[in-house]
Amino acid sequence: MFEETPHIRQKLRVETTAKSLFLLMTVFIIIPLVLIVTYMIYKASPVLSLDFLLSKPIRGMRDGGIWPAFLGTLYLVLMSLCIAAPVGVMAAIYLNEYAKDNWLTRTVNLAVINLAGVPSIVHALFGLGAFVIFAGIGRSILAAALTLAVMTLPVIITSTKESLAAVPMSFREACWNVGATRWQTIRGIVLPNSVSGMLTGFILEVSRAAGETAPIMFTGAVFYKAIQEGDLFAYGLLDQCMALSMHLFTISTQVPDVPEALPYATAVVLLSTVLAVNALSIGLRVYIRSRKKW
Amino acid sequence: MITRKQWTTISEFLIETTIRICGISAIIFVFGIFFFVFREGAGFLFSKWEPLKFFFSTEWYPTSVSNKRYGILAIIAGTASVTVIAMTIAVPFGLGAAIFISEFCTGKLKEFLKILIEFLAAIPSVVWGFIGLMVMNPLIIDLFRVPIGLTALNGGIILSLMAIPIIVSISEDALKAVPDSYREAAIALGITKWQMVYRVLMPAAKNGLLAAVLLGVGRAVGETMAVLLATGHAVQIPGSPLDSVRTLTATIAAELGEAPVGSDHYQVLFVIGIFLFTITFVINLTAYLIVKGIRVQHGES
Numbered sequence: 001m002f003e004e005t006p007h008i009r010q011k012l013r014v015e016t017t018a019k020s021l022f023l024l025m026t027v028f029i030i031i032p033l034v035l036i037v038t039y040m041i042y043k044a045s046p047v048l049s050l051d052f053l054l055s056k057p058i059r060g061m062r063d064g065g066i067w068p069a070f071l072g073t074l075y076l077v078l079m080s081l082c083i084a085a086p087v088g089v090m091a092a093i094y095l096n097e098y099a100k101d102n103w104l105t106r107t108v109n110l111a112v113i114n115l116a117g118v119p120s121i122v123h124a125l126f127g128l129g130a131f132v133i134f135a136g137i138g139r140s141i142l143a144a145a146l147t148l149a150v151m152t153l154p155v156i157i158t159s160t161k162e163s164l165a166a167v168p169m170s171f172r173e174a175c176w177n178v179g180a181t182r183w184q185t186i187r188g189i190v191l192p193n194s195v196s197g198m199l200t201g202f203i204l205e206v207s208r209a210a211g212e213t214a215p216i217m218f219t220g221a222v223f224y225k226a227i228q229e230g231d232l233f234a235y236g237l238l239d240q241c242m243a244l245s246m247h248l249f250t251i252s253t254q255v256p257d258v259p260e261a262l263p264y265a266t267a268v269v270l271l272s273t274v275l276a277v278n279a280l281s282i283g284l285r286v287y288i289r290s291r292k293k294w
Numbered sequence: 295m296i297t298r299k300q301w302t303t304i305s306e307f308l309i310e311t312t313i314r315i316c317g318i319s320a321i322i323f324v325f326g327i328f329f330f331v332f333r334e335g336a337g338f339l340f341s342k343w344e345p346l347k348f349f350f351s352t353e354w355y356p357t358s359v360s361n362k363r364y365g366i367l368a369i370i371a372g373t374a375s376v377t378v379i380a381m382t383i384a385v386p387f388g389l390g391a392a393i394f395i396s397e398f399c400t401g402k403l404k405e406f407l408k409i410l411i412e413f414l415a416a417i418p419s420v421v422w423g424f425i426g427l428m429v430m431n432p433l434i435i436d437l438f439r440v441p442i443g444l445t446a447l448n449g450g451i452i453l454s455l456m457a458i459p460i461i462v463s464i465s466e467d468a469l470k471a472v473p474d475s476y477r478e479a480a481i482a483l484g485i486t487k488w489q490m491v492y493r494v495l496m497p498a499a500k501n502g503l504l505a506a507v508l509l510g511v512g513r514a515v516g517e518t519m520a521v522l523l524a525t526g527h528a529v530q531i532p533g534s535p536l537d538s539v540r541t542l543t544a545t546i547a548a549e550l551g552e553a554p555v556g557s558d559h560y561q562v563l564f565v566i567g568i569f570l571f572t573i574t575f576v577i578n579l580t581a582y583l584i585v586k587g588i589r590v591q592h593g594e595s
Contacts, residue, residue, distance in 0.1 A: 011486050018488035019398055025390030026407060029458055033414050036425055087316050094317025098310070104318070110582055111320035117509070117578040118327060118571060119516025120419070121543045124550075125567040129330035133555070150323050157320065183306045211418025214518040214543075218550055245420045245519075252424055253523065260428075267424050271417065278416040282409055 037271070044264035052265055056229050057247075061255050066266055068227045071234060072141075072241035073273075076216060077209045079145035080152060085202055087149075088156030095157070096164040097186055116154035120214040123151045127219040140238040144220030151215055152205045159204060163197020164190060196288045203281035211274050213245040221246040223254065244270045328571060335564030342558065343565065354529045356549065356559040364562045366569075371531040372446070372539030376521060377514045379450025379535055380457055384510055387454070388461030389503065393491055395462065396469040408466075415459035419519040426452045426524025440536050444526030447535035452520050457510040464509055468502020469495055505581040512577040516570065518543040542566055 041048075055065035091108075099105040127147030137143045167190050175185040213221075221243045227234035235241045248270055252263040296304070332339075351365025395407050426448050434443030472495055480490040496503070526538025527548065546563050553560040 011489070015486040015488045018491075019394075022390045022394035022398055025387045026394045029387055029391050029414065029455075029462075030407075030410050032455060033410065033417075036429065039429065040425075087319055090313045090316035091319050094313045098313065099317065108318055108320055110579070111324045113582050114324050114575060114578045115320050115327075117512050117516070117574050118324075119518065119543055119574055121518040121546050122327065122331060122516070122567050122571050122574075125331045125334070125546065125564055126327040128550075129334040129564070130326060133334070134330060150327075153320065153323065181302070181306050183309050207416055211416070211420070213418070213420040214547055217547065245418055248424060249420050249519065249523070252427060263424065263428070267421050271421050274416055274418055275413055278413060282412065 040264055040268050040271070044261055044268040046261045047259075047265045048268060053269065054229065056227070057224070061224065061247075061251050062258050062262070066244065066247060066269060067229055068225055068234070069242040069244045069247035069266075070269070071227070071232070072221065072225075073210055073244040075141055075235050075241060076145050076148060076220070076243060077206050079141065080148035080209045081202060081205055083146060083149035084153050084156050084205060088153050088201075088205075089160050089198060091153075091157045092160035092164060093186060093190075096161050097182070097190065112154050112157050115150070116158075118151075120151065120212060123147055123215045124218050126150070127215055132219055138238065139218070139222075139240055140220050141235055141241050142220070142237050144216040144241075144243075147215045147219045148209045148212060151212065152208050155205045155208055156201050159201025160194075160198045163194040163201070166197060167193045196284065200281045200285050200288070203277055203284065207274050207277040207281065210277065211245055211270065213243075213249055216243055217246060217249075223250050244273070328568075331564055331567045331571060335561050335568055337556075338558055338561035339565055339568075348565075352529075352531060354545075356553070356562065362558065364558075366542070366545075366566065368529045368531050369540055369542055369545055369566075372525065372529075373515060373541040373543070375446045375532045375535070375539055376449040376453055376525060376541060377511060379446060380453035380514045381507070381511060383451065383454035384457040384461055384514075385507055388458045388506070388510065389465055391458070392462045392465035392469060392506075393495075396466045397487060397491055397495070408463075411459050411462050414455065415463075417456075419456065419517060420523070422452050422456055422520040423523030426520060430524065434536075438536055442526060442538065444524060444538055445536050446525060446532050446539045449521045449525035449539070449541075450535065452524050453514045453517055456517060456520060457513045460513055461506045461510040464506035465499075465503050468499040468506060471502060472498045501584045501587060505584045508577055508581040508584070512574050512581070515577070516543060516574050518547050522547050542570055546570075 052065045053070060054067050056067050057069075058064035091112075095105065095108060099108070124147065127143060127150075131137050131143040131146050132139055135143075137146075171189050171193065172185050175189045176182075180188065220240055222240045223242075223246075225240060225242050244266065248263060248266045251258045251266065347363075347365055349365075349370070350367055351363065352368040352371075353363040353365045354369060355361070355363045391407075391411070395404055395411075399407065427444070430448045430451065431443035434440065434445060434448055476494055476498055477490060480494045485493070521541045522544040525541065525544065527540050527544060528538035529540050530537065532539045546566055549559070550563050553563060
């Protein structure tokens, strides 16, 4: 056996200290997440119910539920997905299947990274300048959804690109060898084999878009809008709408004397929606990995 | 009559063209963002903009009746102070967690921690702001015995929690990119894990770690709703972390709704937007070049 010299003991002591320090740091990041979520649910519990979700705010938003805001968020998110998904998927197809390694491709990659890094409030300024004023759409669900779509485009491009890259090259080569064109190969072989990976990207886009506030603040979201309870088609494309994130901002800063539980409950609904959607995306990813055939 | 073969060729051409246009859409949008923000702010930028006063005056009185003044020095100081506080917390904790997740744990625990970090990244900024306003505010008042808890410290802590997931995931990628042969060689020499991290991995991954920190800074500078709710919104150069501050992003978010479209005030807010866009563009470009530098170094194409 080796004998433990003081030097080795010292070394191992440092090792243990370092390891526990890193563990501690990780735990310190996780703890706030758990504490905050628990605390918020506790504070929200008095009003949290299905009724809260399905009824509209009353008495100047000091009572009642969040239905118009919830429905507005649903509209914004689905519309932004409908806009961003086709463009993002095609962009990813271009980057992964067509692009050669040249300056244009590098510029596109740089642009994707930059688009993801642009502050949300600058996206809001862009949406206001381009869609609301220049295109003349006005403050509306459409303008807000377009702004959200531009903002979340990098999420879709990145995740779709990854799932396309995961399809083995031999699949494509086999298809080309039987005489299929590039697009036929993509449609018949590449897309069907990467569709579930793309789905995780779409879900992630939904989670991002649902939480955003700044980009929709000046492009289509309003403080209050009266709609019929339970009416799923209450908003038109060019209407302004309420949104969960905006509603949380409004009732926690702009409206005086709101009972404490209301903003907490709104925050919990927003947070759990976003986290649930995110969990769905993670679950799908794990499922795909476990079923991978090649 | 178009034969089937011709039809295939035509539709293939149409689809490829669409794909190519969508392919460069990211470039179009980045230019579009710059163009449209610039377009709205141009009126002020070319006629009344005084760069010296704009950047070096602390007097921000956009709605004064007699003498409107647009100096953003105090607001820049606000953004800088919350960013510095956020990074002081986020860099050590983010790097520490990345090293722990990447090097010290394996299997289920690793997956679990990565998922938790992903959840942390998914929390919407307005919810973070709400936490700053409702949870941290009373906490800071109690702890430091100050009259108001909406301070640079509050915003900094919230921002650090928002920047940590980015720092963790990008640092972890950087550590993962270090070839395993480095680790094997180090272990063969009989050194401990910590020595390997400190002497081998950190020097080898230092560019990637730097990029991670830079992207964290970019996130902190650009964050809007969280700082709007948590920092107290006072235009002043902070003397301590317990002073209220206002950031560039929060200024735009708070005042754009009230500024009449086309007025000087409205245009100045767009000029601030151009400034913000430029800062984050430079940060992202630098991070991109650093990461690209690593690829060249490791011999990947």
